[in-house]
Amino acid sequence: MSMPVVREFMKRHLPSMSALAALTAALDAHASSTPLEPRVAARIDDLLRAMGAGDVLGGLSPEEARPLVAELRLWFGLDGKLMQPKGRVPGWTHSEPELLQTVGDFAVMHAHGLTRDIAPQLEGLTARLAAPDASFLDIGVGVAGTAIQMARNWPNLRIVGIDPWQPSLALARANVKQAGLADRIELREQLAEDLPDEAAFDLAWMPIVFMPQGVIAAACARTLRALRPGGWVVLTPSGFPPDPVGAAQIRLRMTMFGGPECTTGDVEQWLRGAGFADVRTLASPPASPVAPVVGRRPTS
Ligand SMILES: C[S@@+](CC[C@H](N)C(=O)[O-])C[C@H]1O[C@@H](n2cnc3c(N)ncnc32)[C@H](O)[C@@H]1O
Numbered sequence: 001m002s003m004p005v006v007r008e009f010m011k012r013h014l015p016s017m018s019a020l021a022a023l024t025a026a027l028d029a030h031a032s033s034t035p036l037e038p039r040v041a042a043r044i045d046d047l048l049r050a051m052g053a054g055d056v057l058g059g060l061s062p063e064e065a066r067p068l069v070a071e072l073r074l075w076f077g078l079d080g081k082l083m084q085p086k087g088r089v090p091g092w093t094h095s096e097p098e099l100l101q102t103v104g105d106f107a108v109m110h111a112h113g114l115t116r117d118i119a120p121q122l123e124g125l126t127a128r129l130a131a132p133d134a135s136f137l138d139i140g141v142g143v144a145g146t147a148i149q150m151a152r153n154w155p156n157l158r159i160v161g162i163d164p165w166q167p168s169l170a171l172a173r174a175n176v177k178q179a180g181l182a183d184r185i186e187l188r189e190q191l192a193e194d195l196p197d198e199a200a201f202d203l204a205w206m207p208i209v210f211m212p213q214g215v216i217a218a219a220c221a222r223t224l225r226a227l228r229p230g231g232w233v234v235l236t237p238s239g240f241p242p243d244p245v246g247a248a249q250i251r252l253r254m255t256m257f258g259g260p261e262c263t264t265g266d267v268e269q270w271l272r273g274a275g276f277a278d279v280r281t282l283a284s285p286p287a288s289p290v291a292p293v294v295g296r297r298p299t300s
Contacts, residue, residue, distance in 0.1 A: 019051045024072040030057050031065035067112075070105035077102055078256065091258035092210050095167040104145030104175070110205065111149030114234065117285035118292055119203075122232045123278075128202040129154045135200060137226060138162070139192045139219070140207035144172035148179045160201070162190040192219035197226040204233045208267065209259035216260065220274035227297040233276065236290045237262045264293050271295035 001009070022044040029036045036044065048056055057065070077099045081087025094100055119125045128134060134157045138147045141161025151157055163169055169189055176185045192206065193215045204223050211219060223233055238254050238261060240247050254261050264281040271279045276295030284291045 015051065019047055020072060022047050023053065023056060024069055026057060027065040028069045031062045031069055033062060067106065067109045070102060073102045074106045090255050092165060097171060100143050100168050100171055104143035107142060107145035108149045110146045111153055113285040114150065115153040118234055118282060121282055122294060124230060125203060125232055129157060132156050135202055137201040137204040139205060140210055141172055141187060142168045144175045144185065146205065147185050148175060148181060151181050151184050159185045160188065161185060162188045162192065164189060164191050193222060195222035195226050199228050201227050202231045206233060206235045208235045209238050209254060210257050211259050213260040216270055217274065220270055224274050224276060224297055229297055229299045231297050233295050235267050235293050237264055237267045237293060239290045264291055267293040
């Protein structure tokens with residue numbers, strides 16, 4: 001590509017980048033009920049209108065806007081790291097507290113998806129999560145965004161969150177303490193493939209897109225053993241959009257996340273191989289682009 005061609009490429013795509021940043025500002029103002037400075041608000045409005053998103057806030061509640069803000073900040077934060085040499089290392093090695101916290105803010109959405117959309121579709125799970133001895137395993141607990149929201153959604157639920165990444169665990173400890181949930185959420189520096197628990201959990205969440213391919217078989221086997229008979233595991237594979245641009249973007253993300261490129265069919269096969277029963281792919285929850293794959297520990 002010659003310089004003019006690169007410039008032309010940039011000229012074509014920079015408005016999209018600015019529009020997403022402007023959209024983040026507009027959504028954030030809406031979510032936090034903090035009006036934008038009027039001159040900035042007018043320009044943001046112009047740009048969104050010109051990009052065909054003039055009425056983007058119409059009909060959206062502040063609660064609905066909040067996870068969208070977290071998601072946009074998350075993608076800007078992660079993609080922005082590609083611009084610096086230090087940020088181009090594949091795998092989950094982020095140590096910036098703000099970025100890790102943004103990931104946790106977005107991950108609250110997983111707790112809502114598990115609670116509202118996924119649990120009601122899995123036989124016996126809603127009753128189990130409401131029971132006095134209910135127990136949830138959050139693999140890759142990060143800064144505990146998902147774990148804290150699950151504890152809030154299910155008042156009886158005890159949670160074990162595991163993660164090998166110390167920078168996230170340090171934030172998780174502070175977040176759990178601040179939420180007043182230290183007696184219900186146990187945090188461990190641990191890998192899924194080293195899980196020692198047996199028949200301890202009703203539900204396990206496995207963030208497969210961040211886990212190296214080589215550990216997945218062992219992680220599935222340990223998770224199966226850690227579930228109570230009849231307990232469920234939920235995984236969300238990367239998913240591949242049919243268009244080449246979307247697919248290439250996901251491949252870049254998966255490489256940076258450190259996880260495998262995988263279809264729902266691959267994940268179903270891994271779960272069956274580990275001994276899970278009732279393995280199937282659910283429809284994507286409304287707030288998520290990804291279809292979860294589930295499996296159950298056999299009861300006998
Ligand atoms: C995007 S983060 C999860 C965010 C989290 N739900 C939150 O609320 O912050 C994915 C996590 O998976 C962890 N991870 C990667 N490989 C793992 C493994 N083999 N076992 C357990 N956790 C792992 C990473 O360290 C990372 O913190």
